Amino acid sequence: MKRYIIKRLLSVIPLLIGISFLAFILINLSESDPAEVALRVNEITPTDEAVAQMREELGLDKSFIERYLTWVTSSIKGDFGNSFINNKPVINEIVQALPATLLLALVSFIIIVVISVSASIICTIFEESWIDRTIRGLVFIGEAMPGYWIGLLLMWFFSIKLNLLPTSGMTSWASVILPGVTLALAYISTYVRLLRNNMVQNKSENFVLYAKARGMKKRIILKRIFKNSLQTTITALGMSIPKLIAGTVIVENIFAWPGIGRLSVAAIFNYDYPVIQAYVFLMAVLFVACNLLVDIVTAMLDPRMRKEV
């Protein structure tokens, strides 16, 4: 097991190098000159002289590889440069916005786990009954509904029509409910579908037939089915964490939630490249880290993996 974890950790290194390189290339895709943009957003006329000075300041006159290396080394230290807009360190902006996003992601993660796991268990136990059909019907509709539309409808119904919850911002504890539910609803359908199909498939595995043939109780057989679905469940739900954090972009914009999703969209409109760069890099790292964690946890759960490595 130890060897597997070490191996898995080592395999992440080339991946991280690739990611950072790609993130860096993405930033350099931009058609406009960052130096010019930096000047413009600070309302300085981009004369040739000023641009050249800015280029030097931003290190744009160096070679591509050199720039990449400086960027990576400073990124590792948490230094993503300063925002073009307010000249504050990017890392501060992100650290400020992160808690709000994490709270939102956590709330919807809990909703997703509770609803998708229980719904798929119910569907498996009562396969092909009316309740299974109803849930599947809802899942089908949920998959086709745009998440932001659900958000708007919820906002209209609960905040405007019933005036129960705040429409936007982060003013009280109640403000997290609507964005949290909206975010969760966008993902629940996918997970219910995935988990239910996995469990139902496990139901027709040979070991279930044998458990029946040796006269085991229904409860014990169900327990075995669920245990065998656990790996898929953990993988799916584990990977939902980074997806949720990345997926907050839309929800945060609907509900004016002061998180990193809104920060990044604002940065896109303002051509604030350092912020975008930092956001992309951090998200990718988060994704890789979660992936790693999920892999290790599932490997620990499965005896076949445990012995093999």
Added chain:
Amino acid sequence: MGTLNKLIQNRFAMICIIFLVTVVLTGFFAPWLAPHNPVDVNVKEKLAGISTTYPMGTDQLGRCILSRLLYGIRTTVLIAFITMAATIIIGTLIGGIAGLFRGKIDEIIMRICDIFMSFPSEVMILAIIGMMGPGITNIIIASIIAKWAWYTRMIRSIVIKYTDKNYIQFARVSGFSRWHIFRKHIMPNATGEIAVLATLDIGSVILMISALSFLGLGVQAPTPEWGMMLSEAKNVMIIHPGLMLPPGIAILFVVAAFNFLGDSLQDAYNVKHRKRWR
């Protein structure tokens, strides 16, 4: 063949096909079918209710909602089709090469895919649009970059699944060239599966494009687009919530139809996929 027959027998799938064909045709003939010019502003008639001149009313600028909806097909569905087609072509090309030749090339392609897939697609698209600026071309390019790796991988695994089949092994033993095997045996069989993949996924492409437009990062005003219509409706939500319905329902129906069609296609293709019980 059997697949087509099975699809025809599935009445609901047929309804989906008819619906989608109608939608596409309506989009194509929008200039003749729409009662008004979708970008014509008429402030006097703003937020009008349902009437014979405006079958679905007007928005906050007095533009005909039905016309905007019909023209919206052109943008939303067309962009989705273009994105999908380009992604599939790239995926088939690269995935086909990886699956067919295996070895070093395969290894390299797969590692590159790994890197691309380490970015959540939302983040990837945001990054690219952030760098290149909002706009239709840019969201198409961004979606392709965000999706190609996944398709390459799926198509590679489909190709590999077929190369393991005995009839391909037989063809190899008989001394056929790789190209012949790919053209005669793999492509005809894989096309169906790729079509299923595409149909299942096009709904999510539509959702993504409309979401980007909703954020103001995709299609720019005044071009009619469903996501953007929702974004505009949001601003007048308090006084006129009804505006949220037409574009939302339109997206829901089109995406649902594609998803259902994809599911039915998959069922029709995989005979073995039928419920097994031992």
Added chain:
Amino acid sequence: MLLEVKNLSIYDAETKDTIVEDISFTLEQQRNLGIVGESGSGKSMTVKGILGLVAPWMKVSGTAYFEGEDMLKMKAKAMQNIRARHISMILQDAMSAFDPLDTVGKQMMETLCEHLKISRKEAKQISLNELGSLGIQEASQMMKKYPHQLSGGMLQRCMIAIAVAIKPDVIIADEPTTALDAITQSEVIATFQRLHAQKRITFIFISHDLGVIRHLTEEVLVMKDGKSVEYGRTREVFRYPQNKYTKYLVDTRLNLACSFEKIMRKGPYDA
């Protein structure tokens, strides 16, 4: 009489196919029954139908009396009790028959604790004894292993051990040797013969291999396309087949064996 099956038919409500049609047989104490037929003849479905192990959309009709009660009309709970205590089953595909996430020992003990109402310790002891008597050395080591660490033959024996430990009236073995290699196959068959002789267990064997059936059973039921074509004493049926299909099966089988036999007879051992 242990088990009496009359006019058993199984009908697939989804595809509208009749899978098993009008099967009748009786199982006498100590007289093993063999069910033979080619793939798709419905032999496996027959016993699954009796034990209520078929999919919900399979409609089973007819009667199957076990100790005076019709199993086909039993409630799920009563049926579970039958499967737990009276009729055990050994499945064909041993490799996938155990839950991959749990040790084999745990699954054996779980079954025994449940059915015999004994403690885990006792269950462990019984499992060890049974595995030992099946000729497995280091049984306690083996019980700590996960299914993927054991061979098909080993897992097959674990299934046999569970079935035997419960001391059921009948053990149904569905193609118990098909998935095994030739040498293991003959070992497993020897085990069945010993159990039958020593523990006085009555078996139903399902197989497509006439050689195996001939070795293990007293009565045989030959099936074709879901119907019974011949039913009688194994020796007689194989020696003087009445039905054309049975004769065909026996002839092709003998034909196959013939060249091998010739070679072996010519050998030096013949002297």
Added chain:
Amino acid sequence: MLEMKNVYKSYPKKGTGFRKEKLSVLADLSFQINTGEWVALLGESGSGKSTLGRLILGLEEADRGSLLLEGRNATAWRKENRGQMSVVFQDYTSSVNPAFRIKDIINEPLKVSCRNNCIRETTKSLMGKVGLPLSLLNRYPHELSGGQLQRICIARAIRTNPRFLVLDEAVSSLDISIQTQILDLLHQLKEEMDITCLFIAHNLQTVTYLCDHVIFLNERKIAEQIETKKLADVQSDYAKRLLASAVQFNGLDEELRI
């Protein structure tokens, strides 16, 4: 015809990592098959017999050792003798392209050795040879039974009159009555055609029905190679045990005494 010398083969183990661990499937294998002989390769599942077949067919490369066909390097031989080597697999359902008609399936090998002029005539005689009605030619594979499909596979394999044929468990997944029919067909082909064959199997009876030589493969190595006629006096432990278990269930009447 075929000579294998000190062949080793291993597969990389699954799992991520930089140091690839290998799982050895064949170790130091040497044997030869003479022209015109039918040689059986017997072994348990996992003994590497199918891998050996794939090596000979060129579907896989050996790690070490040499493989000669008619005294020449196998790769070079294959290149010059397209269509001269053929194979029948165990799994007949995946052996035929489900989208092709039967006639296209059995005529496919001809496209390599380009002798298109006499297709109609030989297709007819070929179908007769494998005992199938001509009416099947326009059907699709899923309309045929397992036995018929395997006959189609055999017809396809001998379509180009190959000099060397590999039968990879060609009868194993068929019912015994069908097995016998297919074996009869193969027997008849053996008489009629001038062909060398490697018959991979795990069942002794089918082997003795058809082959001149038997190679016992056990745990990655050759346990014994013997003429079928002399099968009764095998020396190796593995072969003896296999023989003993086969003897036990051979007949249906009296137990065969040896």
